[in-house]
Amino acid sequence: MEHQVLDVEQRGEVEWVTLDRPDTGNALNDELVVALVSYFEGLRQREEIRIVVLRARGKHFCVGLDLTAGAFSAMERSPHSIWSVQREIARIYLVMRKCPQPIISLVQGAACGGGFSLALASDVRIAAEDARMNAAYIKIGLTGCDMGSSYFLPRLVGASVASELLMTGRFIHAPRALAVGLVSEVVPRDGLEAAGQLLVGDMLLTAPMGLRLTKEALNFSVDAPSLDAAMAMEDRHQSLLALTEDAGEAALSFFEKRPPQYRNR
Numbered sequence: 569m570e571h572q573v574l575d576v577e578q579r580g581e582v583e584w585v586t587l588d589r590p591d592t593g594n595a596l597n598d599e600l601v602v603a604l605v606s607y608f609e610g611l612r613q614r615e616e617i618r619i620v621v622l623r624a625r626g627k628h629f630c631v632g633l634d635l636t637a638g639a640f641s642a643m644e645r646s647p648h649s650i651w652s653v654q655r656e657i658a659r660i661y662l663v664m665r666k667c668p669q670p671i672i673s674l675v676q677g678a679a680c681g682g683g684f685s686l687a688l689a690s691d692v693r694i695a696a697e698d699a700r701m702n703a704a705y706i707k708i709g710l711t712g713c714d715m716g717s718s719y720f721l722p723r724l725v726g727a728s729v730a731s732e733l734l735m736t737g738r739f740i741h742a743p744r745a746l747a748v749g750l751v752s753e754v755v756p757r758d759g760l761e762a763a764g765q766l767l768v769g770d771m772l773l774t775a776p777m778g779l780r781l782t783k784e785a786l787n788f789s790v791d792a793p794s795l796d797a798a799m800a801m802e803d804r805h806q807s808l809l810a811l812t813e814d815a816g817e818a819a820l821s822f823f824e825k826r827p828p829q830y831r832n833r
Contacts, residue, residue: 572588573587573588573589573597573599573600573603574586574587574588574600574603574604574607575588575625576607578617581616581617581618581619581772582617582618582619582620582621582768582772583617583619583620583621584621584623585607585620585621585622585623586623586624586625587600587622587623587624587625587629587630588624588625589634590624590625590626590627590628591626592631592634592636593626593627593628593630593631593677593678594624594625594626594628594629594630594631594683595630595631595632595633595634595636595683596630596632596633596634596657596682596683597634600634601656601657601660604660605656605659605660605663608660608663608664608666608667609663609667611667611668611669612666612667612668615776615832617669618669618771618772618776618779618780619669619670619671619672619768619771619772619779620667620669620670620671620672621671621672621673621674621764621768622671622672622673622674622686622690623673623674623760623761623764624674624676626677627676627677628676628677628678628679628683629673629674629675629676629677629678629679629683629686629687629699630678630679630680630682630683630684630686631678631679631680631681631683632680632681632682632683632684632704633657633681633682657682657715658715658716660682660685660686660689660715661685661686661688661689661715661716664686664689664690665689665787668780668783668784669780669783670691670692670771670779670783671689671690671691671692672690672691672692672693672694672764672767672768673686673687673690673692673693673694674694674696674760674761674763674764675687675693675694675695675696675699675701675751676695676696676698676699676757676760677696677698677699677700678700678701679699679700679701679702680701680702680704681702681703681704681705681714681715682714682715684701684702684703684704684715684717685714685715685716685717685720687701688716688717688720688721688724689716689720691783691786692752692767693745693750693751693752694751694752694753694754694755694760694763694764694767695742695745695746695751695753695754695755696742696754696755696756696757696759696760697742697754697755697756697757698742698757699741699742699745699751699754700739700740700741700742701739701740701745701750702733702737702738702739702740703717703721703733703734703737704737705717705737706734706735706736706737707737712733712734712735712736712737713734717734718730718734721733721734723790724749724750725748725749725750726748729748742754752767773827774830775809775812775814775815775818775828775830775832776814776830776832777809777812777814777832778809778814781805781808781809784805785798785801785802785805788801789801812833813831813833814828814830814831814832814833817829817830817831818830
């Protein structure tokens with residue numbers, strides 16, 4: 569990609585996407601917001617990309633919105649202009665959840681405000697030992713509920729911890745984030761890429777359509793009105809996948825004691 573704020577490296581069926589504004593703590597300026605929305609929206613049509621790893625260059629993952637430069641700092645303070653900017657940033661997290669590829673976030677240093685929501689909107693979070701995250705909005709006179717935080721956090725850590733974090737703006741550090749299930753793993757900073765690669769490797773052993781539909785089912789089931797509704801989707805997905813060539817290949821490879829060779833068919 570041509571813009572300098574987002575570095576995208578394709579490694580086979582995986583793209584490693586790096587926030588590249590290290591001098592600002594990878595703060596979200598107007599250019600980075602547009603780049604993230606454009607990238608994640610484009611993934612819907614790119615079946616050849618199976619997994620996305622989201623990471624950041626420099627000391628911090630993302631310190632939140634950059635209020636020092638660009639359109640955000642110069643915007644008129646009116647309900648219409650603020651609403652427009654708010655909705656533009658919010659699109660990042662909506663398209664992250666709607667893209668069919670699993671997103672793995674590798675978080676180091678600070679992940680604040682909108683940067684925290686980048687991690688929350690991912691499917692799996694791996695944290696460096698120095699990672700610390702907070703919903704910073706309430707610290708500047710706003711509600712703590714912003715950029716999906718009121719949706720993601722209670723579902724990830726429960727109502728009590730979510731309320732604590734949203735109502736205080738407190739940082740949650742890596743050890744506690746692991747203890748409450750906010751992150752899957754905590755590793756030394758220099759081990760983040762290796763930990764991400766191990767998870768990528770396991771995901772790549774799955775059938776492509778099976779992996780995509782697993783994300784779809786998880787997204788649906790988080791808000792499913794009942795067990796019956798969640799299982800109805802599972803039944804449809806399994807019935808569909810059972811008829812694919814990849815499912816037949818999986819069964820054959822099991823009996824032949826060899827790795828399956830999936831063809832996304």
